[in-house]
Amino acid sequence: MNNPSRGFDIFSPEFLRRQQDFENFWLFMMKGGLDKAARDSIGRASAAFISQKVGPSLFADGRIPLDERDRPTVKNLQKKGYAPVPNIFSDAEIEEIGAYVQTIPAAVSGGVPESHALLKDVPPAAGFAHFHGAAVCGCPPIYRALHDERLISLASAYLGAPATIGITTAWWSYPAPGGAEGMQMFHHDRGDFRSCNLFVYLSDVAAGTGPHSFVEHTHDMEVLLPLMSQRLGSNPEMFHKFWRWMEQHRKTDDEVRLFFPENEVLSFTGPKGKSFFEDTRGLHKGTRPQTGPRFVFEIFYSVLPKFNEVAKPQRRADLRLPAGLETDSSKLSPLVRYATRQYLV
Template identity: 30%
Template sequence: MLAKAMQLPVLGPVLAALRVAVLNLRSVLVLPWGLLRYRQTQRTPEAAYQAMVWLFCVSRGKFNDVASRLLARRRPKLPLSSRCGVLGDLDAGRSAPLVERLREDGYVVFPGALPAEACDRLMNFAQRTPALVRRMDHEAVSSVPRKALFDAAEPLAVRYDYDPADLLNHPDVQALLADGSLLEVVQEYLGCEPLADVLSMWWHTNYHTQPDAEAAQFFHFDMDRFKWLKIFIYLTDVGPENGPHAFVRGSHQTGAIPDHILRRGYVRLTDEEVAEHYPAKDVLAFSAPRGSIILEDTRGLHKGAHVTGAPRLILQLQFSNTLFGTNYPRARIGQVVAPELLAMLDRAPSIYRQYA
């Protein structure tokens, strides 16, 4: 009896280690199969996606680094014809310091980089296009429509999402997808020809009195691909009360998220949990005028802060080094109206293969 009791505390760690070993082995076996299936079908089997997330967590990011280096060898960077655009003229190596800051800090902010006219046109689009009403609170409210026009005076939900298919037809979105300065930074950061990936635009409102986990208002890391860069564009002025985007500086780096958080997998973290591990000076919230662009590696911890005042409208583009990972609903460009995108589709159609 005594001998049994003495063994019990040992058994816990042994079983845990055994479980980790089994999951490691399973992931290492499932992943190559998943990559093969992805090549055949352009869809990622769920088990293979879970294996990717697991391997990221147990290796504290090293697995993604190795996979990304291998991918970069297969798809070299493009010779871009223009490196000019919303971030300025990035010719002659001018992107290097930006990429260095992305590697070091995980983000770079360009205040007011998108011209006011483009912000106006996108706001106009948001005001006349029905968006998905996402109450997030799981209440069965049959009176709330699935899609509605956003009304700032009377929001029906904490979040409204625009359909990527609608966004893809907008001339300014098309121009941003083909923007020479964005493509330059993205491909230097990824180290390979980029792939246009998740495209979204959403309102965050003060509909809820508390932050909402499903609306990405708690800290979390993304893990949809091996490597990616997100481009957030504020389309409203954002101050502390409008749900500024928040990021933990440096948390995108390999090994920067502590083991005990990664062991919990893909979870939402409270501000207190984040404060336990990172100095306050590294927990940043970006108040900035409309048109501001934030480039960010959201492998690091980030969130949209809770909105207590006027709603925030944000546009998000993403470029990744593979589309293996989360399967997003397919969306297609209806008509190419931006000359910039027309030119890029001609030069490098593979960048846009998920949309074209």
């Protein structure tokens, strides 16, 4: 039967020729239809395609500009899947962000019915209060971080293509009863075939307050395959079991321990301000807070825009921002204007 409402009018000559059908196919491949080797290969191909398409319009010599100081960061990210960077926000900016989010509604979830509420009204049993990018990009320090050309260049150098900022978000995670679920279990992100994230802690994060955890070397087949071949190659049964397991979207801590020694399962604690890049195609989780809440900020840099979301960019000129922040889109560097286009025009 035709079901045009689902976008699958299979008897139409236009079936699979319309952008929507094609996007559905693309998402199917991204969200579990392909194994990691194929996903990573498509990621490399998409970076080559985008570089070829947009590189010449963004850079005079076609090359992504990279600050010398960021070369080791890109190398670490390639080798291990994560890399610390100097603090993105000052303490004063973190205060400013904390005050700003008290004035906008949060999406409340985790153990309570989903709702929107101001922070002061978030029910005590809630697991999360998320602030969407569209609401936080007008917060001056966040606007500045989004437009930080050095960060965009770093992400682009890692991706091998000019980056697109797909998600910007800040959220509180709260200690809540019950076991880990969702992103509090180890998982790999499936937001794009090639991506990296900047995380910034906006509250002090200790073992009890939900540290972000990452299994190093799990981000990219070019790193993971040689490692696991060396480790499990002599045991074909375990080797196959490992790759089948990798395809499971979510994994328990015990399962992770079966395949990775403790020293490779990293847990990032540190004072507020701590900032790091990570390729969340690798296994990671936000440990469920036990003793206190955690506040964190994230920018997701990818090669392609998120096809499962409609971009509703705001006009920079409409934001009320302090002098010193460029709001004339035509005056931005082409790389920055390109990277931020899903949020701001």
